[in-house]
């Protein structure tokens with residue numbers, strides 16, 4: 001049986017053949033801050049709870065479902081060829097130059 005499959009490197013777009021080429025599967029799992037907000041601070045900002053609730057609903061209407069989900073969590077999976085992985089792993093956030 002042949003278990004080879006073709007994958008594209010997310011960085012250089014070279015063709016990777018699984019079972020033949022050396023590559024990395026990179027899973028990125030991002031989560032927003034899970035700590036609870038300071039409710040005293042929030043309460044101080046809202047003098048009228050009904051108006052605050054309506055304002056929040058208004059804000060949510062302008063956000064797509066995908067955008068709302070990605071404000072909480074986002075997952076990505078990419079494949080990197082070996083040369084691209086070696087560069088990426090040294091600076092995964094891309095901040096150094």
Ligand SMILES: [Zn+2]
Pocket residue numbers: 009010011012013014080081082083084085
């Ligand atoms: Zn590559």
